[in-house]
Amino acid sequence: MKRLASCTLVVAALVSAFSSCASDDGANVRGTSCGASSGSGSASGSGSGAGSGSCASSGSGISNQGSTDNVKVNEAVAAYDQWVRDQIDGLLEKTKVFTDAVRANDVAAAKAAFAPSRENWEAIEPIAGLVPDIDGAVDSRVDDFASVNDPKFTGWHRLEYLLWEKGTTDGGTPFADELDAELMKLKTEFAKVKLTPIAVAQGSAELIEEVSEGKITGEEDRYSHTDLWDFAANVAGAEKAFELLKPAVNAADADLAADLESDFDDIDAALAKYEEGEGYQSYEALSKADKGDMQAILGSLSENLAKVPGVLKLG
Amino acid sequence: MGLSRRRFLVSSAGASAAALVAGCSNGDGGGKAVATGDTVVASPRYLPFHGIHQTGITSPVPASGLIAALDVVRADRSDLARMLRDLTDEIDGMMAGRAYPATDPRLPALQTGTLGEKPPPTDLSVVVSVGASMFDERFGLGSRKPRELVTMPFMANDKLDPDRSHGDLLLTITADSPDATIFALRQLLRRTRGHLVLRWMVDGFNRRSAPKPGQAQVRNLLGFKDGTANLDASEEGLMDEHVWVGDEDGEPAWALGGSYHVVRIIRMFVERWDRTSLTEQEAVIGREKYTGAPLDGRVETDVPDYDDDPKGKRTPLVAHIRLANPRTRATRKNLILRRGLSYSRGFDGNGNLDQGLAFACFQRSLEDGFMAVQRRLDGEPLEEYIQPQGGGFFFALPGVNRRDGWLGEQLLA
Ligand code: HEM
Numbered sequence: 001m002k003r004l005a006s007c008t009l010v011v012a013a014l015v016s017a018f019s020s021c022a023s024d025d026g027a028n029v030r031g032t033s034c035g036a037s038s039g040s041g042s043a044s045g046s047g048s049g050a051g052s053g054s055c056a057s058s059g060s061g062i063s064n065q066g067s068t069d070n071v072k073v074n075e076a077v078a079a080y081d082q083w084v085r086d087q088i089d090g091l092l093e094k095t096k097v098f099t100d101a102v103r104a105n106d107v108a109a110a111k112a113a114f115a116p117s118r119e120n121w122e123a124i125e126p127i128a129g130l131v132p133d134i135d136g137a138v139d140s141r142v143d144d145f146a147s148v149n150d151p152k153f154t155g156w157h158r159l160e161y162l163l164w165e166k167g168t169t170d171g172g173t174p175f176a177d178e179l180d181a182e183l184m185k186l187k188t189e190f191a192k193v194k195l196t197p198i199a200v201a202q203g204s205a206e207l208i209e210e211v212s213e214g215k216i217t218g219e220e221d222r223y224s225h226t227d228l229w230d231f232a233a234n235v236a237g238a239e240k241a242f243e244l245l246k247p248a249v250n251a252a253d254a255d256l257a258a259d260l261e262s263d264f265d266d267i268d269a270a271l272a273k274y275e276e277g278e279g280y281q282s283y284e285a286l287s288k289a290d291k292g293d294m295q296a297i298l299g300s301l302s303e304n305l306a307k308v309p310g311v312l313k314l315g
Numbered sequence: 316m317g318l319s320r321r322r323f324l325v326s327s328a329g330a331s332a333a334a335l336v337a338g339c340s341n342g343d344g345g346g347k348a349v350a351t352g353d354t355v356v357a358s359p360r361y362l363p364f365h366g367i368h369q370t371g372i373t374s375p376v377p378a379s380g381l382i383a384a385l386d387v388v389r390a391d392r393s394d395l396a397r398m399l400r401d402l403t404d405e406i407d408g409m410m411a412g413r414a415y416p417a418t419d420p421r422l423p424a425l426q427t428g429t430l431g432e433k434p435p436p437t438d439l440s441v442v443v444s445v446g447a448s449m450f451d452e453r454f455g456l457g458s459r460k461p462r463e464l465v466t467m468p469f470m471a472n473d474k475l476d477p478d479r480s481h482g483d484l485l486l487t488i489t490a491d492s493p494d495a496t497i498f499a500l501r502q503l504l505r506r507t508r509g510h511l512v513l514r515w516m517v518d519g520f521n522r523r524s525a526p527k528p529g530q531a532q533v534r535n536l537l538g539f540k541d542g543t544a545n546l547d548a549s550e551e552g553l554m555d556e557h558v559w560v561g562d563e564d565g566e567p568a569w570a571l572g573g574s575y576h577v578v579r580i581i582r583m584f585v586e587r588w589d590r591t592s593l594t595e596q597e598a599v600i601g602r603e604k605y606t607g608a609p610l611d612g613r614v615e616t617d618v619p620d621y622d623d624d625p626k627g628k629r630t631p632l633v634a635h636i637r638l639a640n641p642r643t644r645a646t647r648k649n650l651i652l653r654r655g656l657s658y659s660r661g662f663d664g665n666g667n668l669d670q671g672l673a674f675a676c677f678q679r680s681l682e683d684g685f686m687a688v689q690r691r692l693d694g695e696p697l698e699e700y701i702q703p704q705g706g707g708f709f710f711a712l713p714g715v716n717r718r719d720g721w722l723g724e725q726l727l728a
Binding site for chain 1: 386388389418419421422423505508509510511512
C-alpha cells in the first residue's frame with residue numbers, strides 16, 4: 001500500500017456524488033488526514049458531499065478534480081475508466097479464489113492464489129485509493145502497525161504473514177471474509193466515482209512511485225517475495241494509462257511521448273527476464289545489476305510521467 | 316539556458332583553475348570578507364567553471380562537501396556522452412548562478428528551490444571523476460584508461476564494504492554550506508535520472524575559515540590540525556609538479572590536465588581516541604595537538620628536521636607525518652594534494668559514534684602519490700584508532716576549456 005497521505009485544499013471537488021478523502025496510513029489513522037479541509041473524511045469513510053470544499057485528494061495522493069476540453073484526453077479517460085471497472089471485476093474474481101482457499105484451509109492453494117489475486121489491485125491501486133479506507137484495510141503492511149498482533153493489521157499482507165511465516169491458514173477466515181467484503185465495497189463505491197483526466201495522469205505516475213518506493217526494495221511482499229508480480233502489475237496499470245493518453249501527449253510534446261514509450265519498453269524488457277509460469281520469479285532472484293537498471297528506468301519514467309499533467313494542461 | 320549561463324570568460328589555455336579562483340565574482344560585485352572571531356572568512360562567490368583543470372580540486376578548502384559515487388546504467392557510449400553533457404550544463408549553470416527559467420506552474424519546476432528562486436553565491440563547485448570500471452567493455456574505452464587507474468585494492472587494515480566502495484562516476488560537490496551541496500546533488504541527479512544510480516555517498520564538513528599564513532584552516536575529528544604540511548593549492552608550479560597529469564607522464568592525451576583522485580572513507584574510533592593520553596596522541600601523529608607544531612619545533616610553520624633526529628627521539632619514526640612524508644629528496648615525488656572532509660553519520664550497533672575522515676587526495680601519479688604514501692603508512696600506530704571502510708580510486712577529468720566543451724569530451728572523442 002501507499003503510505004503517502006496528502007491533502008490538497010481545493011474549492012470544489014468535481015467528483016460526482018463522491019468526494020474521496022482518505023488517509024491510507026493504516027486503519028489506525030483512517031479518515032484523519034483530510035479533516036483540516038472541511039471536516040470530511042469521517043471514520044466511516046463516507047466522506048463529505050461533492051462540491052463542499054472538501055479534500056479532493058485521495059489516499060493515494062492523487063486528485064480527482066477538474067476537466068479539460070481536450071478531446072483526445074477525454075477519450076483516454078473514458079477508456080481508462082472502463083478498463084478500471086474491468087480490473088475491479090477481475091479483482092473480485094481472483095481474490096475469491098484466494099480467500100476460498102484460506103477458508104478451505106488449503107495452504108498450498110492459498111499460497112498459489114496470493115500473488116495472482118493482487119494483480120488487478122496493483123494495476124489500479126492509486127485509482128482504487130479514490131475510494132477512502134479500502135487501501136488501509138486490504139493492503140497495509142506490518143510497518144503501519146506497532147506489531148503483527150495489532151487487530152487492525154488486516155488484508156492481504158496479514159494473510160501473507162499467516163501463510164508464509166506461520167505456514168497456516170488458522171485464524172485466517174475472518175481476514176479472508178473482510179478482504180472480500182472490502183473489495184466488494186470498492187466495487188459499489190467506485191460505481192459512484194467518475195474519473196477525471198488529472199486522476200488518470202497522476203495515477204499513472206503514482207503507480208511508478210509505488211514501484212520505486214516499495215517493490216524494488218522487496219518490502220511489499222516481504223514474506224512471500226512475490227514483489228515482482230506487484231511490480232509488473234503497477235507498471236501495466238501505468239502503461240495502460242499512458243497508452244491511452246499517448247495521442248494527447250504526442251500532440252502536446254512529441255519528445256516526451258517518445259521518451260515515455262522507450263522507458264516503458266525498457267522496463268517491460270527488464271521485467272521480462274524474470275517471467276516464470278503465469279507470473280514472476282521470487283524477488284530474491286533479482287540481481288543487483290538488474291535492480292540498478294530498473295532503478296534508473298523507473299527514475300526516468302517518474303521524471304517523465306511527472307510532466308504529463310502539466311504538458312496536457314491539467315490541474 | 317539564458318546568457319547568464321555563460322557569464323564567465325573561458326580561460327585561455329595555460330591559465331589554471333586555481334588562478335581563476337582569484338578572479339571570480341560573487342554576483343554583486345567583488346568578494347567581501349567577513350570577520351568571525353580570529354579568522355577572516357571570504358564571502359561566498361560564484362566560482363568559475365571553465366578552466367584547464369576542474370576548479371573544485373584547488374579552490375579554497377570547502378566548509379561543506381558531499382561525495383557521491385554513482386554507477387552508469389542502461390547506457391551506451393552515446394548515452395554516456397549525452398549524460399556528461401547534461402552534467403556539464405547543470406554544473407556550469409549552478410556554479411555561475413544561472414536563474415532557472417520559469418515554467419508553467421502545472422509542470423514540475425526546473426529546480427528544487429532549496430536555495431530560493433535564484434541560487435545565491437555559495438562557492439559551489441563540482442568535481443567529476445571516473446572510476447576504473449568506466450573503462451570496462453561497456454563503452455569501448457578500454458584503450459583509453461589512465462595507465463595507473465585500477466579498482467582500489469584491499470590494503471592492510473582495510474575493512475572495505477563493497478557497497479561503500481568504487482563506482483563508475485564520482486561527484487565531489489563542495490560549497491559553503493550543506494544546503495548548497497544538497498541543492499546541487501538533487502539537480503544533478505534529476506538531470507541524469509535515467510542513467511545514473513547512486514552507489515554510495517558521504518556527507519562531510521570542515522570548519523569554515525580563511526587561511527592565515529602558516530596556519531592550517533581546519534582540525535579533523537581527532538582534534539589535530541589538518542592541512543599544515545599540505546601542498547599549497549594556489550601555487551601553480553607545485554600543482555603542475557605534483558597534481559596535474561602532464562605531457563611527460565605517458566598518459567593518454569585526453570587525460571592531460573586531469574588528476575588521479577583517491578577517496579578513502581576512514582572511520583575513526585573517537586571514543587577510544589578521546590581516552591588516549593595527549594602524549595600518546597601527539598606521538599602517533601607527530602605534531603603538537605593545539606599549536607600544530609612538529610614535535611621538534613615551536614610553531615606550526617616550523618619544518619621538522621628528521622636528519623637531526625635519526626633515532627626518532629623527538630618525532631617517533633612511526634609517527635604519521637614522518638611516515639607519510641619522510642622529507643627526503645627521494646620522497647619529494649610522493650607529495651600529494653589532500654582535500655578531505657570530516658563526516659559524522661550517527662552511531663553503530665555498539666553505541667559508538669560513526670565518525671571519521673573522508674580522506675581525498677589528488678596526484679599526478681597514483682603509484683608515486685597515494686600508493687607510495689599508503690605503503691609507508693601500513694602498520695602505523697594510528698591504525699589502532701582508524702579503519703578504512705570504503706572509497707575508491709578515480710581519475711578527475713580535465714577541465715572544460717572551451718565554450719561549448721563538456722566534461723569527458725576528450726575522453727569520448
Ligand atoms: C583518519 C585518517 C587520517 C588522519 C586522522 C590523518 C591526520 C593527519 C594529521 C593530523 C596530519 C598533520 C597535519 C597536516 O600536515 O595536515 C597529517 C598529515 C599528513 N597525512 Fe594524514 N591522516 C589520515 C590519513 C592519511 C592518509 C590515508 C594518507 C595518505 C595515504 C595521509 C597522508 C598524510 C600526509 C602526506 C601528511 C603530510 C605529512 C607532512 O608532509 O608532514 N593521511 N595527517
